[in-house]
Amino acid sequence: MERILIKDCLILPMTSEPSGGEEAQEELVISGDVAIEGDTILQVGDQGELPPNWKPTKVIDGKDHLCLPGLVNCHTHAAMTLFRSYADDLPLMYWLEKKIWPVEARLSGEDVYWGTALALIEMIRSGTTTFNDMYFFMDEVAQAVEKIGMRACLARGLIGIGVQGEVALDESKQLIAKWHKQAEGRINIWLGPHAPYTCPPTYLEKVLAVAEEYQVGIHIHLSETEGEIRQIQKQYGKTPVALLRELGAFRYPVVAAHCVHLTDEDIRCLAENGVGVAHNPESNMKLASGIAPVTKLRAAGVAVGIGTDGAASNNNLDMLEETRTAALLQKVATGDPQALPAATALFMATREGARVLGLGDEIGMLKPGYKADLILIDLKQSHWYPKHNLVSQLVYAAQAHDVDTVIINGKVVMENRKITTIDEELVWAQVEERAKRLVEPG
C-alpha cells in the first residue's frame, strides 16, 4: 500500500468554520506534514497518529507550498469542453437551438470520452478533485473518471418529453448497476432530470420512483432564468421549487444547480428540506441569467457549493476563478464589501461543496480518517508576494497554474504539473480532431 508523506508545508485543513471576521482567516492556516496511507489521511500537522515505525513509500517536499483539500465542482457538463468557445455572446435560445443542440446531436460515446478526459485534466490542473456531472454517454464518462482518477457524481441527463425519456431512465438504472460506488468508491451515480421545464410532473414521478428504488440523489437545473419561472408559474401556478417540493423530490438528496431566481418562500423551502445548491456565477453572468442570492441562501442555512457549469458557457473549468467570482459578485450584488468573505468562499468551494454532494463525511477537509483528496499550491510566484493572508491570496489573487500537485483517493494524479494517469497530448489531438468534425460535419 502506498504511504505518502508531504513534508514541511503550510496547511489549510478547512476543519474550522470561518467566522467571517478578518482575524479568523489567519487562524485557518497551520504548518507541518500530511501523512497518507492508501486512500486515507492519517495525520495533518500534529493531529492524528501514525502507527509505530510508519515509513512513507513516497515523500513529497511541501516547502513553499500550501496544502488544502481538493476543490469540489458542484455542477458541470464535462464533455462540453468539445464546444469550448464554439458559440459565445449569443442569446440563449439561438445559442441552444442553432449552435449547441445540432452539434450535440452528432456526439458519439467516444467523443464524450475524450471531451470528458480533457475536462478532467483541466479540472485537476486547476485544483478540482471532485465534480458533479450531468450529460449523456455516461458509461464513457465513468470510464474516463476511472482511468484519470477523479472523484465524481455522475448523472445521465433526463429529458422527459418524448420516447427518449424512458430510454434515458433505463440507461440511468444500468449506470447505477454498473458504476455506483465503483472505481475504488470514487464514483457515485445520481439521477439527472434536466429541469422542471423539460421534465413534466408525470415524468418526474417516474424519476423519483427510481430514486426511491435505488436510494440515489437527484441533480437538477432549478430556477435558472426568469423565462423558466414564468413558464412554470403559468403551467402549474407555482414556483419551480414549490413544484418539486409538492412532487416529493425533496425526500431525496437534491443538488439544485443555479437557483438564481428564488422567492423568500423558496429559500425557506430549500433550507427546511436540506436541498443543496450549486452556484455557477460565471455561467449565470455569461448567459445573463442573473445573480443567485447566495448570501441569503447561506443565512437561511442552505448549503451552497460552487460549480463551473460546462465549458460552452464559462469557458474554462477553473474553480479558483469561479470561487473568486462568487465572492466578488455577492459583494457588488448586495452592496456590502463584507459579503461572502474569502474564507467563506473557500469553505463553499471545499467543505460545503462536499456536503452538497452528500460527501461531507469523506472529503472537503484535511482530517485523519478522511479520503486523501488534496492539492498543493506553489507559492513561489510574483502574485503570491508578500504573504499577508494566504486565504485571501488564494481566493483573490491565485490562478489555476499555481496548483502543481494533486492527490485523489491517495493517488498522485498530477505531480509538478505533469498529469500521471493519461497522455495529455493524446487527449489534445483526439479532442481537436473530434471537435472539428462535430462543428463541420460536411
Next chain:
Amino acid sequence: MERILIKDCLILPMTSEPSGGEEAQEELVISGDVAIEGDTILQVGDQGELPPNWKPTKVIDGKDHLCLPGLVNCHTHAAMTLFRSYADDLPLMYWLEKKIWPVEARLSGEDVYWGTALALIEMIRSGTTTFNDMYFFMDEVAQAVEKIGMRACLARGLIGIGVQGEVALDESKQLIAKWHKQAEGRINIWLGPHAPYTCPPTYLEKVLAVAEEYQVGIHIHLSETEGEIRQIQKQYGKTPVALLRELGAFRYPVVAAHCVHLTDEDIRCLAENGVGVAHNPESNMKLASGIAPVTKLRAAGVAVGIGTDGAASNNNLDMLEETRTAALLQKVATGDPQALPAATALFMATREGARVLGLGDEIGMLKPGYKADLILIDLKQSHWYPKHNLVSQLVYAAQAHDVDTVIINGKVVMENRKITTIDEELVWAQVEERAKRLVEPG
C-alpha cells in the same frame, strides 16, 4: 540595432474594429511572421515591407503561439502590491482609515520602488505592457519603469486638502521636468488629482494651470461610489462630472477612473469632451462600489479602457482576468448575453486602452510603424483545446500564465516566462521584508 523576427505565429493585430457579430471574431486572426526593428514594428503577416537584405538579429519561434498587442492597464496603484491581501472584506472607510492609510504613512521611496518592481513583473507576466499609475514617490516608480522596461503613464497623486497639496504639485512639476517622454520615450507624466472629494475647486484650478503650462493630461478618480455622488451633490449642487466640466478640466486629456455612478447627462458630457474612462470591474465589485455603465458609455462614443486598480483591492494585476470579468459583468448587469462580446472586450483591453491614455497612434495595434509592444500566448495547454475561436478563448478561458514572451518598445522583457530585466527573486525578498515591516512596525 536589434531586429527581431517572430516566426510562424497566429496573429491578432487588432487593426479592425470588432463588429460585435460572431463571425467577426474569427476574421480578426491572421497567421505569419512579425518583424521588429529597434523599437518599431516593420511587418505583420504580409503587411508592411522589410528593407532589402533585412536580417534578424534574433528569431523567436512563434509556433503554437498567438501574438497580439500588449494589454493596457488603464488604472492602477502599482506599489500597493505591498499591501496585497493585507486587509480584505472590510467596509471601505474602515479599510482606508484603520488599515491602508496607516501603512501607507510608513512607506519610504525604496519601499515604493520594490513594490512597483513586483507590480511590473506581475503585469508583464500577465501580458500587460503599458500601465497608468497614480501614487507617490513617483521618482522611484519611474526608476522601476526605466529599469524593468515597461511603458507607463505616471501621476503623482494629489490631495488638495492641507499644505501637502502644494508640495505634491511641486513634485509633479519636478516629475514632468525629469521624466516626461524619458526612458526611450516609454514614460509619460500626467497630473493626478485624486478625486473631486479630496481636491476642492480652488485646488483643482491650480492643477489645471499646471496642466496648461506643461500640456499634460489629468488622471483622476471620478464618480466611484454613491457616497461621493451624494457628497459632491450636497457641496456643489451638481454631479462630479458636471463639477469637473465647469472647472474646465475637460479642456485637457482626462482619464477618469471608475465612473460607476453616472447620469445620462454625465455620459453625454464625457462623450462630447472626449474624456477617457478606466473601467475597473473587480475593484468595483470587491469594494461593492457598483457596476459601471460600460455598454451605455461605449454606445455614446466614450473610449473605455480597462484597469485592475491596485492590488489591495483586486488582489492581482491580471488584465486577462479583468477583461473577462468586464465582459461577464456587463452581460449580467444589462440582462443581455450579447453585451460586450469577447472581441469588444479585447479591443478595450488593447486599442481602446491605448486611446484612453493618449497613445492610440503609438500602441494598441500590431501595425507597421507602431511601437513594438506585443505578447505571445502559449496555446499548448489543455484549456486552449479545441480551438473554435481564439478571441473567445483568450477572453473567456485564458489565464495569466499562458503569456510566455513579452516585448516592449522592441525589447524582450520576458522570454519563455523568464523576466530578463531584473532578478525576480531579489524583488520577492525585498517585498517580503518591507511588507512585514510596514504592517508590523514594532
